[in-house]
Amino acid sequence: MVRTAVAFSPGHISGYFRRVEGIGPEDTGSVGAGVVISEGVRSTVEEARETGVRVVRQGHASAGSPPVEYALERLGITARVTTECRLPIGAGFGLSAAALLATLTAINRLFELGLSPDEVAARAHEAEVLHRTGLGDVAASMSGGIVCRTGAGIHGDITRIYPQEPLYAVSLGALPTASVLSSPAAMARIAAAFPDRCPRDLPDFCLLSRGFAEKSGLIAPEVRQVLVACDAERVPASMTMLGNGVFAAGDGAEQVLSLFGEVYRLRVARRGAYLIEVKP
Numbered sequence: 001m002v003r004t005a006v007a008f009s010p011g012h013i014s015g016y017f018r019r020v021e022g023i024g025p026e027d028t029g030s031v032g033a034g035v036v037i038s039e040g041v042r043s044t045v046e047e048a049r050e051t052g053v054r055v056v057r058q059g060h061a062s063a064g065s066p067p068v069e070y071a072l073e074r075l076g077i078t079a080r081v082t083t084e085c086r087l088p089i090g091a092g093f094g095l096s097a098a099a100l101l102a103t104l105t106a107i108n109r110l111f112e113l114g115l116s117p118d119e120v121a122a123r124a125h126e127a128e129v130l131h132r133t134g135l136g137d138v139a140a141s142m143s144g145g146i147v148c149r150t151g152a153g154i155h156g157d158i159t160r161i162y163p164q165e166p167l168y169a170v171s172l173g174a175l176p177t178a179s180v181l182s183s184p185a186a187m188a189r190i191a192a193a194f195p196d197r198c199p200r201d202l203p204d205f206c207l208l209s210r211g212f213a214e215k216s217g218l219i220a221p222e223v224r225q226v227l228v229a230c231d232a233e234r235v236p237a238s239m240t241m242l243g244n245g246v247f248a249a250g251d252g253a254e255q256v257l258s259l260f261g262e263v264y265r266l267r268v269a270r271r272g273a274y275l276i277e278v279k280p
C-alpha cells in the first residue's frame with residue numbers, strides 16, 4: 001500500500017495590506033490585517049517518481065500548481081499531490097498559501113524531513129513571494145484569528161484576536177493576485193490607502209478594510225454593487241483582497257450577500273495548518 005499523508009491549512013481573507021520590499025523573499029511580504037478562516041485547503045500527498053499536482057474543487061479537477069511544484073522541487077522531493085477546497089481559487093481567500101502550507105506540512109511528515117513549523121512556513125512563504133501569489137497569507141495562516149501584521153515575513157510581529165461571530169463572503173470572480181502585485185500604479189495607490197492601525201474587533205476590521213478598499217481604487221463595478229447593497233442595510237462589509245468578492249459581518253449580512261451568489265459562512269479559525277493523518 002502506498003503511504004500517504006494528509007494535512008489542512010486554513011485560508012485567509014486579507015482586508016488591507018501594504019507591500020514591504022526586503023532584501024530576499026524571507027523579509028519581503030506585507031503588513032496589514034485579515035481573517036484566518038475555517039475553510040481552506042486539504043492536501044493529500046504520496047510518494048511518486050515524478051511530481052504531479054491535482055487541484056480539486058467541487059468535483060472538478062485541474063492539473064498543476066506552479067508555487068506548489070516549485071516548493072517540492074526546492075526540497076528535492078517528487079510526490080503526487082492532491083489539493084481539495086470548497087472556496088473559489090484566485091478570489092482572495094489566500095488559497096495559494098493554504099495549498100502550500102497544507103502540502104508542505106504533509107510532505108514534511110511523509111518524508112520525515114524533520115522541519116519545524118517555522119521552517120515549513122518559510123518555504124511556503126518563499127514560494128508565494130516568488131510566484132507573486134501572496135505576500136502575507138502564509139504568516140497569517142500559520143495560526144488562527146483576526147490577524148494584524150506589523151512586520152513582513154513569517155517572523156514579523158503579529159497580533160491575533162479570536163471573535164466568536166461568523167462572517168460571510170461571496171465571490172464574483174477571480175482577480176489574479178500577480179496582476180495587481182505586478183502593477184506599480186496599483187501598488188502606489190495601495191500604499192497610500194493603508195490604514196495605520198490594527199482592528200479592535202470584527203466590525204472594526206470591516207470598517208478599516210472598507211476605508212482601504214475605497215482609497216485603493218481596486219473596487220470593480222460588480223463589487224461596488226454588493227457594497228452598496230450592504231451599506232443600504234447597514235451591514236459592515238468590504239472587498240476580499242485580492243479577489244472580486246465581498247466579506248461582511250453581523251445581522252443581515254448573509255441575506256444581503258445571498259442576492260449576489262453563493263454565500264460562504266465562515267468562522268474565525270482557532271488554529272493554523274496541521275497534519276490530519278499518515279497512512280498506513
Ligand SMILES: Nc1ncnc2c1ncn2[C@@H]1O[C@H](COP(=O)(O)OP(=O)(O)O)[C@@H](O)[C@H]1O
Pocket residue numbers: 041055064065066067068083084085088089090091092093094095096097099132133134175176177178242243
Ligand atoms: N487549492 C489550490 N491548490 C493548489 N494550488 C493553488 C490552490 N489555490 C491557488 N493555487 C495556486 O495559486 C495560484 C493563484 O494564486 P492567487 O491568485 O493568489 O489565488 P488565491 O487568491 O486563491 O490565493 C493558482 O494559479 C495556483 O497555482
Ligand SMILES: CC(C)(COP(=O)(O)O)[C@@H](O)C(=O)O
Pocket residue numbers: 012014016017029030031032034090091092093094095096097133134135136137177241242243
Ligand atoms: C492581499 C495579498 C497580497 C494576496 O492575497 P490573495 O489574493 O488571497 O492571495 C495577501 O497575501 C496579503 O499580503 O495581504
